[in-house]
Amino acid sequence: MGLLSKGSPLNWEETKKYADHVRKHGIVQFLNIYNKVKERQKDVLLWGDEVEYMLIEMDEKNGKVRLVLNGGEVLETLQDKGEKTNPNHPTLWRPEYGSYMIEGTPGQPYGGTMSEFNTVEDNMGKRRREASSVLNKNETLATITSFPRLGCPGFTQPEYKPTPVEKGVSKSLFFPDEAINRHPRFSTLTRNIRHRRGEKVVINVPIFKDKCTPSPFVEKFPEDDGEAARAALPDHIYMDAMGFGMGNCCLQVTFQACSIEEARYLYDQLATFCPIMMALSAASPFYRGYVSDIDCRWGVISASVDDRTGEERGLEPLKTNKFRILKSRYDSIDSYLSSCGDRYNDIDLTIDEEINKQLLDAGIDKLLAQHIAHLFIRDPLSLFEEKIYLDDENESDHFENLQSTNWQTMRFKPPPPNSDIGWRVEFRPMEVQLTDFENSAFVVFIVLLTRVILSYKLDFLIPLSKVDENMKVAQKRNAVQEGMFYFRKDIYKGERMRVRFQCFETCEGDNEYTLMSIDTIINGKEGIFQGLIPILNCYLENMEVDVDTRCTILNYLKLIKRRASGELMTMAKWMREFVDKHPQYKQDSVITDRINYDLLRKCDSITNGEERCPELIASFTHAAKHPRKTDY
Structure with missing residues (x-):
């Protein structure tokens, strides 16, 4: 979850005073890094995945499922048993936004x-x-x-009530502050987004209109x-806190490229796959105890951290703010970075002209300069008193402050100062799946795709609009089967590859x-x-x-193939059908405690290999049953 500095967090009014300072020194830090490693070549093609987890308690007696707010303690135990004991431990654990969440990654990146x-x-x-081995009984x-019932009464263990009219960071009607990770970064982000915006965040998700x-x-x-x-719209599920977005889980993959040029090329090519992979991994149809009319979380998160003022959203004339900003800071990318992507940059790009000129004057090319100048139209949201004055030669906290709070579908990541880490890109749109087999399939598919893109020099670019x-x-319901997506027809740059794969003649303009x-x-x-x-099979x-x-x-590719064809359901569709067939469901779009319990009990059984689910995961999978904590 981005930069995790320690220290004394500043409130929004204090942070705002240092916004220009952070931007100024953030650019200096970026330039220092760039100038040291811009010529770096032949880094190894490393990669790794990030899986986010929720800690839940199954209350069989009362037929309820609750989110367990002890992620901090679980995280500390896992780190003590793992990386703090053995630097080469095969797993790493990190905090996430919710106090009921943790994030796991491989201990070392995978190779080429x-x-x-x-x-x-x-x-x-x-x-x-x-x-699982460090969880309590029934967890x-x-x-x-x-x-599904995030924000409903009694959804946490222990139970806390929201504090909309008292002192607090979110002032939510539904989401208690205790459900936020206790690291000061998370509460500071929550409070400062609300203060900067001038009101609580507004999330309106269309409700699924069932018979009743x-x-x-x-x-x-x-x-x-x-x-x-x-703020609430008719026929929509209303939510009012950062936790409704950042309290969701996802699956992400980071790639280290051989050079900055290769990283920029991968950034652009993978950007076109973000909507495709999001629809394929769709897994979030329920919000605040209701059945929604969407299948993916992306728009919910986007709204949950939208700190733009009324002026920046175009609701009022610009007076105190500098820019009209078209998107939330959590959204799709706004510009391609490679030279071949330039002609497809057809979105109006808001940039800080002074920063853009500073970067150009320092020798940064136009595409990279405007990318950074666009990120830096934002204000810092979380600043620690101890981290205001830094050594710009050897630290990058001010750059990362803005870089890590621009949560886009793709992230272009310069190397940290004085490290052996190379230029990286992060693929961020996928939703997490029930089983390790499914998550592995999505990860391997996208990694294999990068290898094919680089090996065959493929071109998937289309206009960014x-x-x-x-x-x-x-994000729409059942987009995998019903949605139509703009996609490039001729992806081969060379005639030899075009003939080899029997594809079409080169097209130009709208015919591409x-x-x-x-x-x-x-x-x-x-x-x-x-x-x-x-194409992957040929490779x-x-x-x-x-x-x-x-x-x-091949087993992983079969899963992706059958999800795409509709032979296997997405998790979102499977969850919808489970609820629709539940004996307590009244076709009123309401997910009761009992429905939620039975759904998540079924999910847990599938996850742990105790029960098969041929509609979701076909019999060709070879995923072994994962032992319970009692077997560990």
Whole structure:
């Protein structure tokens, strides 16, 4: 979860006084890093995944599931048993926004050999077993994207009530401050986003209109002082706190490239896959105890950290703010970084002109300069008193302050100062899946895709405005089967590769891309697109891969293939069908405690291999049952 400085956090009024200081020194820190490592070449192709988990308690007696707010203690125990004891421990654990959340990564990054793909699921299994072994009775580790009754009365263990009218950081009607991680960064972000915005964040998610759902669907909030009534939209589920977005879980992958040029190329190419992979991994159809009409969390998170003032959102004329800002700081990327992506940059890009000029004058090229100048239109949100005055030659906290609070679909990451880490890109849109097998499949698919992109020099670029349109489609209910996505038709730059894969002649302008289904994009359709799976299979045929690793990879690709075709459900669709068939469901879009308990009990059984789910994970999977903590 970004930069985790320690010290005395400043409130928004104090932070605002140092905003220009942070930007000024952040640019100096970036330039210092850039000038030291811009010529760096031949770094190893390393990569790693990040899986976020929720700690939940199964109360069988009362038929309830609650989020357990002891993530800090669990994290400390895991670190004490792991990396603090053995620097080469195979797993690493980090905090996340919710006090019921933890994040697990491999202890060391994976390398460039194909055999590494055969270790991903095993490492995820180690993480799950490690964390499960330190939980209490009736507690379990869940990889679910959105807790269905997050924000409902009594959703935490221990139970805390929200404090909308008292002193606190979120002042939410639904989400208690105790559900926020106790590290000061998280509460500071929550408070300062609200103070900078001038009001609580506003999240409105369309409700799924079932047979008995009230029409219009309008909620009343007893403790509301009028703010919620003004903000909540009819036929929408209203939420009012950062926790409703950042309290969700996701699956992310970070890649180290060989050079800055390769990192920029990968950043651009992978950006076009963000909506596709988000729709394929869709896993979050429920919010605040209601069935929604979306399948993905992205828009919810985007709204949950939207600190823009009314002026910046275009609701009022600019007076005290400098910029009209078109998006939340958690959103899709706004510009490509590679030279081949420049002509597809068709989105209005708001930049700080002074910073842009400073970067250009320092020798930074136009595309990278405008990228940084765009990130730096934002204010710092979390600043610690001890971290105001830094050594710009050897520290990068001010740069990271703004870099790490621009939460976009892709993140371009310069090396830390004085480290052996190279230029990296982070792929951020995917939703977390129930099982280690599924999560491994998504990770291996996207990593394998990067290898094919680099090996064949593929080009998936389309106008960035079309990627934004795809992002909107991807979040809709059942987008995998019903959505149509803009995608490039001819992805080969050279005639030799075009002939080899029997693809179409080079197209220009609007003819370069067309609307395709995800099935067509992943599996191919004659006369339209050859499909990613056939391309990956061809790549594998030409690689030296041991039999066991090849079998593992092919099983992962089968999962992706069948999800794309609709033969297997997304987790979001499966959860919807489970609720719809539940005997207590009244077709009123309400998820009761009992429905939630039965759903998450089923999820837990599938996750731990105690129960098969052929609609979600076909029988070809070879994922072994993960032992319970009692077996560890």
